[in-house]
Amino acid sequence: MSDANRVFSLRNLPAPTRAVLAVFLIVIGCGYFSGLVQLHFQHASPGNLLPDSKDVVRIYHGEPKGEPKSKFQQLLEADESLPFNGTGTMRPAFTTKSERRWKENFAKLSPEEQKKLLAEREGERLALLDWLKQGASKDAFEKDEFKLSKPLIITEDYIIGDKDAEGRAIQVRINAIFTDRCVRCHQESGADKDAEKYPLDEWQHLEKYLKIEEGSAPMELAKLAQTTHVHLIGFTMMYGLTGLIFSLTGWPTWTRVVLAPWPMFWQAIDIACWWLARLDPLAAQAILVTGALVASGFGLQVFGSLLDLFGLSLPRR
Numbered sequence: 110m111s112d113a114n115r116v117f118s119l120r121n122l123p124a125p126t127r128a129v130l131a132v133f134l135i136v137i138g139c140g141y142f143s144g145l146v147q148l149h150f151q152h153a154s155p156g157n158l159l160p161d162s163k164d165v166v167r168i169y170h171g172e173p174k175g176e177p178k179s180k181f182q183q184l185l186e187a188d189e190s191l192p193f194n195g196t197g198t199m200r201p202a203f204t205t206k207s208e209r210r211w212k213e214n215f216a217k218l219s220p221e222e223q224k225k226l227l228a229e230r231e232g233e234r235l236a237l238l239d240w241l242k243q244g245a246s247k248d249a250f251e252k253d254e255f256k257l258s259k260p261l262i263i264t265e266d267y268i269i270g271d272k273d274a275e276g277r278a279i280q281v282r283i284n285a286i287f288t289d290r291c292v293r294c295h296q297e298s299g300a301d302k303d304a305e306k307y308p309l310d311e312w313q314h315l316e317k318y319l320k321i322e323e324g325s326a327p328m329e330l331a332k333l334a335q336t337t338h339v340h341l342i343g344f345t346m347m348y349g350l351t352g353l354i355f356s357l358t359g360w361p362t363w364t365r366v367v368l369a370p371w372p373m374f375w376q377a378i379d380i381a382c383w384w385l386a387r388l389d390p391l392a393a394q395a396i397l398v399t400g401a402l403v404a405s406g407f408g409l410q411v412f413g414s415l416l417d418l419f420g421l422s423l424p425r426r
């Protein structure tokens with residue numbers, strides 16, 4: 110049976126059906142593109158359009174070597190320029206993310222005041238780190254009284270008792286620092302919608318982030334399981350539909366046999382790599398390849414199907 114006589118062919122469908130399919134393809138193409146934009150903001154290091162191999166290793170495998178540390182320590186030590194989230198850094202919580210209008214307010218200060226403020230904020234960060242490195246004592250946290258291992262310049266509000274001869278704090282209110290700098294966002298109806306999902310306002314919430322892990326921890330298992338579930342179902346529906354549509358175009362049979370199931374197949378491999386990446390950083394890097402294979406296949410499907418719908422594919426045989 111020649112292609113032109115196929116019963117199930119896009120071009121033989123009634124015009125309204127073709128209109129639905131055309132709009133569907135355009136809208137889902139836009140949806141895919143906005144997903145890429147989100148990927149950029151969520152996971153790409155500054156300067157990168159999309160996550161690069163270092164980013165995927167950090168997210169899916171964790172930093173391979175380095176001293177064992179807790180998630181908190183990792184987030185407080187990570188470079189400030191990394192994305193502001195759970196796989197990047199929380200360091201800006203002491204500065205640029207410490208208030209909504211940081212930029213304006215900071216600009217109003219004199220250079221000396223700016224320097225003093227930054228030094229005091231850095232002291233807060235170092236105090237939290239000191240507490241973490243000394244075992245994150247629950248007692249000190251609940252009494253809101255922590256003796257520093259070495260004196261620090263720090264914001265006046267958090268100092269307990271006398272300072273040393275150089276005006277540095279010896280004891281600090283560790284809980285108050287944490288509440289002002291972290292819980293501000295990490296609580297119900299806090300200052301950040303995304304952070305609300307990870308409340309830190311009770312000790313039992315903190316505990317899991319205090320566990321010491323070899324190297325930096327990759328994405329949490331529970332979170333990985335959830336995105337796996339969402340993506341397996343969501344993507345399979347999406348690529349299943351675009352694949353079915355493409356399979357009914359007038360493009361040569363071999364193109365359709367290969368390209369129609371292509372994104373669905375590579376998406377499954379991609380997700381398998383998310384899990385394998387926990388064992389081997391190479392699998393994390395493979396995510397970039399499988400991701401590109403999915404995206405190019407999907408792009409070709411949408412584009413190829415639209416051309417066919419508008420009668421622009423290869424001439425009929």
Ligand code: HEC
Nearest residue numbers: 181193194195199202206290291293294301303304307318
């Ligand atoms: C300006 C708001 C804000 C402040 C302040 C803030 N965070 Fe966050 N935090 C976020 C956002 C946004 C995320 C990413 C949430 C997501 O994955 O959707 C996040 C994620 C995290 C995560 C990862 C949660 C997870 O399980 O994925 C931890 C841990 C964390 N923050 C700790 C801290 C600590 C410690 C501080 C204080 C030094 C802090 N945060 C201050 C907004 C904030």
